[in-house]
Amino acid sequence: MRRPSKHQYYMNLAREASTRATCDRAHVGCVLVRFSKRGDSIVATGYNGAPSGHPHCDEVGHDMENGHCVRAVHAERNAIYQCARIGVSADGAVAYCTVMPCVKCTEALHSAGVRLVYFEQLYKSMSDDDVSRIRLYVKAGMDFCYLVDGEVVDATPRVWISLNRIRPRTEVEESSLFLLNL
Ligand SMILES: [Zn+2]
Ligand SMILES: [Zn+2]
16 A cells, blocks of 8 residues: 555544544544654644534534534634643644635634645635635735645645745636635
C-alpha cells in the first residue's frame, strides 16, 4: 500500500473523526495539527454533534432553522472548544476539515489562532454575504487550501506563493470556488 502523504494522512484522520458525528445532515470532521521541527502533533479533533448532555439529532430529529440544523455544534468549533476544555493552545495550529468551514467556524478558528485551513469539500450553502465575510478573514490573514486526494487544487493567494506555485489557469476557469476571487 502506498504511504499516504501528510495531507492525506491528516485528512484521513479528519474523515475518521467525521464518522463520530451525530447529526446526519452532514458528517464533518476536523483535526487541528501543530507542525513543528521536533515533530507534528495533533492538538485536538472535533466532529459535529449535539452539545454534551443534549439529545443527539440521530435520536430526536434535527432542530431546523433557515435550512440549517442549529442543534449540532460544528466540528471545527468542537475542536476549538476541546482545546479550551483541556487547556491547550490552538495558536499557530493548522486545521484539516472534511468540509470548508462556515463563517462562524472560520471566526472561531481565526480567533483561536488557526490561520490555515485545509479542506476537501466545498461548503454547499454559502451566501454572497458569507463569502464577503470569509473574504474579510482572508484579508486578516486566514488562508484556505482545497485539497483533492492530498493535492492542492485551489487556495488563497498566499498559499500558492508559499508553495512557489502560480495558480493553475485551467483550475481558475473550471472551479466555482469563491476563493479564486479573493
Ligand atoms: Zn441535526
Ligand atoms: Zn461551521
